Amino acid sequence: MRKLTNLFLMAAFSVGLVACSNQDEPVVSNGELQTIDVTIDETDGATTRTTSVVNSSDPDKVSFTLSNKDTLGIFTSAGGAQLSFPISGSGGSFSFTGGGWGLKSAYTYAAYIPFSKKNYDRTNKTIPLNYVGQVQNGLNNAAHMGKFDYQASAGVKPVNDKASINLKRQSAIIVFKLTMPVAAEIKSATISTNGHSIFIRQNNLDISGTTINLSTTSANKSTKATLYLENCTTQANKEFRLYMMAGVPVAIGSKTLRLAVRTSTGEIYYTGNLTKYYPTDSTTDWATNTRFCYKATLRLYTGTVPEKYIDDLVGSLDQPAVTVPDPGAWN
Numbered sequence: 001m002r003k004l005t006n007l008f009l010m011a012a013f014s015v016g017l018v019a020c021s022n023q024d025e026p027v028v029s030n031g032e033l034q035t036i037d038v039t040i041d042e043t044d045g046a047t048t049r050t051t052s053v054v055n056s057s058d059p060d061k062v063s064f065t066l067s068n069k070d071t072l073g074i075f076t077s078a079g080g081a082q083l084s085f086p087i088s089g090s091g092g093s094f095s096f097t098g099g100g101w102g103l104k105s106a107y108t109y110a111a112y113i114p115f116s117k118k119n120y121d122r123t124n125k126t127i128p129l130n131y132v133g134q135v136q137n138g139l140n141n142a143a144h145m146g147k148f149d150y151q152a153s154a155g156v157k158p159v160n161d162k163a164s165i166n167l168k169r170q171s172a173i174i175v176f177k178l179t180m181p182v183a184a185e186i187k188s189a190t191i192s193t194n195g196h197s198i199f200i201r202q203n204n205l206d207i208s209g210t211t212i213n214l215s216t217t218s219a220n221k222s223t224k225a226t227l228y229l230e231n232c233t234t235q236a237n238k239e240f241r242l243y244m245m246a247g248v249p250v251a252i253g254s255k256t257l258r259l260a261v262r263t264s265t266g267e268i269y270y271t272g273n274l275t276k277y278y279p280t281d282s283t284t285d286w287a288t289n290t291r292f293c294y295k296a297t298l299r300l301y302t303g304t305v306p307e308k309y310i311d312d313l314v315g316s317l318d319q320p321a322v323t324v325p326d327p328g329a330w331n
Contacts, residue, residue: 052146073115108155148245169289192224200247226311260309271296
């Protein structure tokens with residue numbers, strides 16, 4: 001399901017396009033207001049991203065809504081630095097003021113969200129999508145997911161006075177429905193396979209062409225992926241949910257998925273085989289804009305805990321940059 005969001009961008013962009021040839025006439029030559037229509041991927045009623053909450057009627061679903069602190073990054077085939085446009089509204093639609101453009105018919109425009117200052121000097125071929133350092137604060141809480149809900153569009157060419165940018169989610173939503181036999185404060189949850197390096201720690205996004213391309217290196221793939229937890233205390237034999245965004249594609253196939261949670265006192269509760277209950281068909285591989293739900297009743301692991309069930313965060317819990325200060329009107 002998708003929702004159409006209109007972005008209204010003011011004309012007269014005088015920074016990067018002024019030096020263009022006069023034969024490339026603007027789509028709207030008189031410099032009046034130009035419209036960019038943006039379609040944003042939805043999953044199970046989700047609108048866009050950044051503010052993410054558990055669906056009130058179905059805890060297996062996550063709803064994403066816009067925040068007025070979100071920022072959209074846009075590249076033009078004319079070259080030069082990318083542009084960033086802060087969102088000045090909330091909900092499912094927003095408009096830009098002062099983002100002078102002057103679209104040229106010969107150029108294409110590609111976009112991604114969230115814009116990151118760290119990406120400012122990068123090209124549209126090497127935008128990093130980081131999935132390490134996800135931290136869920138409280139059981140049954142999906143508020144952390146919006147920061148990792150990367151969406152993007154390949155280059156599109158304006159037609160008449162309009163460019164239609166169709167943003168696509170570049171990750172998968174993973175839901176774990178779990179039960180613990182005891183009350184415990186849990187600090188992390190690690191999903192793993194039997195030695196297969198299939199989980200993506202970081203993707204590189206390429207929106208330089210007419211299609212979106214994702215790539216990664218062997219160094220950015222792992223046999224496990226970890227969600228870190230804060231303020232998460234389970235009750236004995238009471239069901240709870242954990243939520244994670246995952247890089248794609250991940251070829252699960254017939255591989256066995258294992259999950260272990262680590263408590264604040266160091267115990268490991270685990271399952272040797274996660275059970276998929278959504279999708280209800282035979283689909284197993286994680287792909288763009290998909291949702292997978294798994295369930296398990298965990299039990300205490302005794303003996304020496306294998307490395308596959310634990311994961312210590314390398315580096316810090318810094319989240320990927322999601323917002324930038326409003327730069328104000330473009331001069």
